[in-house]
Amino acid sequence: MGLRFLPATKAIPKEMLPIVDKPAIQYVVEEAVQSGFEDIIFVTSRSKSEIEDHFDYDYRLEHTLREQGKHDLLKVVQDISQMITISSIRQKQPLGLGHAILITRSSIGEEPFGVFNADEITADEIPCMKQLIGVYEKYRSSVVAVQEVSQEAISRYGVVAVEPVEGEDDRVLLVKDVVEKPSPQKAPSNLAVIGRYILTPTIFQCLKRTKLGAGGEIQLTDALRSLIEEEPVYAYRYEGPRYDAGNKLEYLIATVEFALQREDLGEEFRRYLKNLKL
Numbered sequence: 080m081g082l083r084f085l086p087a088t089k090a091i092p093k094e095m096l097p098i099v100d101k102p103a104i105q106y107v108v109e110e111a112v113q114s115g116f117e118d119i120i121f122v123t124s125r126s127k128s129e130i131e132d133h134f135d136y137d138y139r140l141e142h143t144l145r146e147q148g149k150h151d152l153l154k155v156v157q158d159i160s161q162m163i164t165i166s167s168i169r170q171k172q173p174l175g176l177g178h179a180i181l182i183t184r185s186s187i188g189e190e191p192f193g194v195f196n197a198d199e200i201t202a203d204e205i206p207c208m209k210q211l212i213g214v215y216e217k218y219r220s221s222v223v224a225v226q227e228v229s230q231e232a233i234s235r236y237g238v239v240a241v242e243p244v245e246g247e248d249d250r251v252l253l254v255k256d257v258v259e260k261p262s263p264q265k266a267p268s269n270l271a272v273i274g275r276y277i278l279t280p281t282i283f284q285c286l287k288r289t290k291l292g293a294g295g296e297i298q299l300t301d302a303l304r305s306l307i308e309e310e311p312v313y314a315y316r317y318e319g320p321r322y323d324a325g326n327k328l329e330y331l332i333a334t335v336e337f338a339l340q341r342e343d344l345g346e347e348f349r350r351y352l353k354n355l356k357l
């Protein structure tokens with residue numbers, strides 16, 4: 080519901096809040112496209128139809144931009160509508176991430192698939208999901224991206240207990256357990272699950288058996304725990320930049336860092352920041 084960003088999210092889904100001039104969700108979709116995904120399913124809810132509209136073809140807007148000779152903007156808008164085939168599934172009740180994945184079962188079928196939590200934005204040269212695909216291709220097993228986080232932040236995440244994998248450096252690890260949002264004292268490590276997963280279809284059977292857990296939701300973390308009992312699950316230590324755009328401070332940091340990298344804005348913005356008397 081985007082409660083942390085009220086009042087901005089009263090009438091706009093949180094995924095549509097802009098970072099510089101692109102809605103947050105577009106960064107996530109671009110990561111999927113750059114990782115080689117062609118079919119994307121949005122799991123949305125009643126108040127989120129703007130997300131589908133954003134990736135849809137907008138005849139009136141394209142027509143106006145063409146008429147006005149605004150070819151650069153026309154290209155920006157066309158690129159978005161041609162980026163992906165959109166399908167979406169409505170999650171009728173807020174029953175959590177596990178439930179959101181479970182309701183895609185008939186669309187996905189018996190194939191491995193990727194999950195992107197839309198409020199996490201990653202920005203590595205090789206997209207985070209593409210790096211996960213590398214691990215999946217080697218082991219043909221589920222892989223979750225993890226990153227070290229501070230003690231103060233650990234209770235916002237699922238946290239893994241891991242073991243080394245023979246022949247790997249410590250980027251690829253075997254998951255022994257996952258704990259959802261532990262207190263710093265109960266966290267099994269400082270490696271947090273950062274909302275990028277490749278999952279085998281076995282997860283659907285695990286999700287189906289998963290009862291409502293923390294917060295009255297079907298937790299993916301609980302289903303991952305039973306998946307671990309059936310087949311190996313790997314953790315991949317993602318080392319690139321990542322922003323939890325659902326957190327106000329990180330959202331601001333993402334805005335500043337993305338603006339600094341922009342060819343059209345970066346230089347002037349850097350000059351402005353340097354002159355700030357802080």
Ligand code: G1P
Binds near residue numbers: 196236274300
């Ligand atoms: C979800 C998962 C959690 C994971 C996090 C990453 O939590 O349940 O395990 O660490 O995404 O963003 P949420 O942010 O939906 O509370």
